[in-house]
Amino acid sequence: MLHLVQQVDASVDAPEQDERPTLAELASALGLRERKKRARREQLIDATHRLVERDGLDAVTVEAICEAAGVSVRTFFNYFESKDDAVLGHTPWPLASEAADVFAAGGPTGHLLPDLEHLVTAVLDDPPMGRSRLARALELASREPRLLAKHLAWMEQHKGQLVELVERRLGDEPGHSPDVVAAFALFLTHVTFMRWDAAGGQGRAPDHVASVVRELRSLLTD
Amino acid sequence: MLHLVQQVDASVDAPEQDERPTLAELASALGLRERKKRARREQLIDATHRLVERDGLDAVTVEAICEAAGVSVRTFFNYFESKDDAVLGHTPWPLASEAADVFAAGGPTGHLLPDLEHLVTAVLDDPPMGRSRLARALELASREPRLLAKHLAWMEQHKGQLVELVERRLGDEPGHSPDVVAAFALFLTHVTFMRWDAAGGQGRAPDHVASVVRELRSLLTD
DNA sequence: GACCGATTTGCACGGGGTGCAAAGTTGCAC
DNA sequence: GTGCAACTTTGCACCCCGTGCAAATCGGTC
Known part of the structure; x- marks a missing residue:
């Protein structure tokens, strides 16, 4: 599976050191499905960032991002409504806190x-x-x-x-x-x-x- | 020419009463070319407003706007960079005043x-x-x-x-x-x-x- | 291993937007 | 009014974005 390779690649390429939980327990408590989903999301964001940083927003096609992330274009749009959203990684705001x-x-x-x-x-x-x-x-x-x-x-x-x-x-x-x-x-x-x-x-x-x-x-x- | 009909149509449909110059002299001083250009621009903005007000931004296609304004799609994009810009009618800001x-x-x-x-x-x-x-x-x-x-x-x-x-x-x-x-x-x-x-x-x-x-x-x- | 629900994927399609070259207009000079 | 240069409009081919749908694949569970 190309996915695993790319996944490792992404985390090596851009190590995040501030995931709050950090506990392996939580990671496994979430279930493989959820973990994969989050990993893919970050993987897509990272790939997008890398390419956009290098070539500029307009020169980067969604297809290229997906190729870099090892995911189909259709899947990309399951995660983000638009290419722009993949750069910003927007999420509902915790205003009800x-x-x-x-x-x-x-x-x-x-x-x-x-x-x-x-x-x-x-x-x-x-x-x-x-x-x-x-x-x-x-x-x-x-x-x-x-x-x-x-x-x-x-x-x-x-x-x-x-x-x-x-x-x-x-x-x-x-x-x-x-x-x-x-x-x-x-x-x-x-x-x-x-x-x-x-x-x-x-x-x-x-x-x-x-x-x-x-x-x-x-x-x-x- | 359909253009003329539409042009009259537009100005009847949405009379603007605050064009600063208002002087026929200025209008003719500008030359036919420039006057036509401005008229088309306003014509396109008005058509866009009318349709978007009625159907919503996403339900209106550029094709429909152009049909309503009696202009080819390609021409539309000579005037505006995007459909959205035709609604807003943005122009460089007079900050150097x-x-x-x-x-x-x-x-x-x-x-x-x-x-x-x-x-x-x-x-x-x-x-x-x-x-x-x-x-x-x-x-x-x-x-x-x-x-x-x-x-x-x-x-x-x-x-x-x-x-x-x-x-x-x-x-x-x-x-x-x-x-x-x-x-x-x-x-x-x-x-x-x-x-x-x-x-x-x-x-x-x-x-x-x-x-x-x-x-x-x-x-x-x- | 067999089943259910969630996720991924391919495919077809409509719409946005651009480059290019041909056709049509305008302005101007004579 | 004729002719020419500059500008505008237009059609066409093309690429990319984004979505609906149905088939295939995967994860969790018994």
């Missing part, structure tokens, strides 16, 4: 801005994939306008949920318009992401939240 | 935030097409995620120029990081645009800038 509930309930500090920072931090701290893969995805996205578009659209897609969350938090007597607060939260997330990427994708993304907020505050109140 | 120079030079008030407001106002006041067409484009964009993505990407594309502009303004001793200021300007533009659209696309878009800034300030400093 514990941190979200805390925020909606008025916590953790009781002040809107710091609590927004906490929320953004929590979201950024729960990345949809390994850091190095994520960094590569953002790296490519900031080069290829079409990818950046997809990324922004993906964030914007969650705006509805975010507005809802803010409305829960603000209650009947807003004082702020939920639209603007939600848009600001997305903005904050985006800028922080870009900062993290510009800093080489090292360390935790949320480390940049505070400095971005500080800059914005001074801009708004100089 | 007088207002931009004033901003870069430190004016008009000498305070960064108000001057940013002026800049955004100037940009929003110089729309790439008639107001009603623009409103329809934004309307559709806020419904179709893919279009919103394109729109955001289009704005993001100008970030480079904007950063440069901010750098000119701030000089050697920034005090603010140009990246964040530029990103903020884009954000402000976007939110204001959405406000304007949500308000029905009536009146001048820049009328909403001040209130958005006020809200953001109170959010950042409560």
